[in-house]
Amino acid sequence: MPTLLSWGRHPQTPQTPTPCHWPDDLSRGLADLQRQGRTTLAYGAGLSYGDSGLAASDHVLHTIGLDRFIAADWQTGRVTAQAGVTFEQMLSVSIPRGWYLPVSPGTKYVTLGGAIANDVHGKNHHRHGTLGRHIVRLGLRRSDRAPLVCSATDETALFRATIGGLGLTGLIEWAEVKLMPIRSSRIRSVTQRFDTLDEFFALSATLDLQHEFCVSWIDCGAAGRSLGRGVYMAGDFADEGPLEVAHPRRLTMPVTPPVSLVNRATVRAFNALYWRHATRTPTVRTGSYAPFFYPLDSVLQWNRIYGPAGFQQYQCVIPEASARDGIAALLREIAASGLGSPLAVLKRCSDLASPGLLSFPMAGTTLALDFPHSDRLTHDLFPRLDAVVRNAGGRLYPAKDAHMSARDFQDSYPAWTAVEALRDPQLLSRFWQRVTR
Ligand SMILES: Cc1cc2nc3c(=O)[nH]c(=O)nc-3n(C[C@H](O)[C@H](O)[C@H](O)COP(=O)(O)OP(=O)(O)OC[C@H]3O[C@@H](n4cnc5c(N)ncnc54)[C@H](O)[C@@H]3O)c2cc1C
Known part of the structure; x- marks a missing residue:
């Protein structure tokens, strides 16, 4: 199994992946590592530059294999997909039907789960804000709870902590996203x-x-x-x-x-x-x-x-x-x-x-x-x-x-303590270890 690095290839800490193809692979991956007393982290397409996508244990659950569409309503532009679906895959089905991603970063190879975990922004932040504003619901797997659904009305604290939560509050299994209508590509x-x-x-x-x-x-x-x-x-x-x-x-x-x-x-x-x-x-x-x-x-x-x-x-x-x-x-x-x-x-x-x-x-x-x-x-x-x-x-x-x-992070992201309080104890990144010590 080849190892993985971050996009910037610095720090050079190779990650050993466990491939995940089915939702139960996520729970199984967490449980196996829990038994071994080790932490882990989800790894999507690996397009984050530094160490926020690198596990403290150097062992990741590779979620890009969770690549299925679950539901789509082409009247309202709402699509539900597994977390490993990439923006490229999303666009290949949505564009012919007149819909585009409401927010897209400078690469279409990101996964839905990775994009939510960093609450990505695009060239239209002044009109649409970040991706998190367009996520209706998401399914989360944690090591300490049964699978759960989070939204602005259910499990609100976890929903807010997971959007931009750097993959620390649980493994995103799927998400429902509101697309934006287009008349031409x-x-x-x-x-x-x-x-x-x-x-x-x-x-x-x-x-x-x-x-x-x-x-x-x-x-x-x-x-x-x-x-x-x-x-x-x-x-x-x-x-x-x-x-x-x-x-x-x-x-x-x-x-x-x-x-x-x-x-x-x-x-x-x-x-x-x-x-x-x-x-x-x-x-x-x-x-x-x-x-x-x-x-x-x-x-x-x-x-x-x-x-x-x-x-x-x-x-x-x-x-x-x-x-x-x-x-x-x-x-x-x-x-x-x-x-x-x-x-x-x-x-x-x-x-x-x-x-x-x-x-x-x-x-x-x-x-x-x-x-x-x-x-x-x-x-x-x-x-x-x-x-x-x-x-x-x-x-x-x-x-x-x-x-x-650590000082700059904690001063400029004061809500980090709320995310830490909701962090899944099985999930830890090199970044989080560095900035919260
Ligand atoms: C060329 C280029 C241009 C870019 N332009 C922009 C831009 O314009 N705006 C912007 O905001 N960003 C931009 N980025 C950064 C990129 O959009 C983000 O780093 C994005 O999060 C990467 O997605 P990924 O699928 O590769 O996730 P990864 O890098 O693999 O992981 C990112 C984070 O998501 C977590 N994660 C991944 N999958 C899951 C899951 N299933 N459940 C829970 N957590 C998960 C990981 O643990 C990690 O913390 C750019 C990157 C590149 C290479």
Whole structure:
């Protein structure tokens, strides 16, 4: 049985999986480990970057085999599916019937269970909030109770703790999700370059109101007067057109190179080219949803480009009042360090509240950035960035994290004690061990 890592391949703690294909495999897996006095954790598609999806025991229950649809009402757009069903599978049945996921992250390969456990957000947070707002009910298996159903009216405390609960409150067996109606699977998008961070905030303040989906790419190496330059992208489902599932051609990164292909020179060259390629006047085009929502999915196993040491993503959110200054301070630190990658994203989040206790987004601006892993990153740059986020009243995203201190986690997610009180004693992640000690 091959072992599993997280998407960032750091920390390098291989996980031994027990495959789960049937709901009873979940209860059996928990009971077997309980007898051996060991803890475990669910592992979906393994697309979380750091250690929140890695078990403290290094033994996981692999839930991607729970991949069946249970029920669907195509009049109301309500679909019930097992936790291992991926967003790709969900879209392949829902798009032809005129429905899309209400919230989708930047990859369609996530599982429903994994997406709920991180209460994922997408390019439409300002309209739809997080995925947790669209979950009607979910089935949970725990080591200390019979299978149970949680919703906003039944087992409410567990429902709220499980949404964004990092897989700690029980194994999600299935969930019912409310989809959103679409008339076409094509996206009408607008792309526009901006020269400064102030321009980003001005564009976002007006265009976010007009579009359903918004996100910006940012040049993390630009400094001085170019600090914060980037490309703003917005889009909406077209009113007319086919309802077609996309099957884009996919390449695979075949091997892990001996060193990271992402370095100061390649980042600088890519960023300059990408930025210049976009124009200051808005470019409008209509095309398939796939390249708009999931550009990175076109290269399978792209995480290998960072070499054997892997990489870390830094994703934080800075509250509205301090967003401009906080993001500028972060970008100054990053540009000065010469570290970073072309995958840098900036996006405004709204105040639409999630039912989840540990949900990441808050009204403000989120910055997400990948870095090849190195000691300099963890001991020099990240502590500087953490200080900016802390002083600005922001927080880091556990789904992407492999370094947050216990103090920062506990201060910025005060509801963690409520989740700890409801944690299944058989479930424990490396992340949770690190941030709650
Ligand atoms: C290219 C890329 C783009 C991304 N873009 C975004 C984005 O835009 N927004 C965003 O929010 N996130 C984003 N992410 C992060 C990703 O959406 C989340 O990490 C997601 O939770 C991964 O789902 P997964 O199925 O791979 O779960 P895993 O990574 O395997 O697990 C995630 C968590 O879910 C728990 N879990 C999994 N299955 C179950 C289950 N059945 N029951 C209970 N707990 C379970 C695990 O224990 C773990 O804590 C992105 C990731 C990548 C690689």
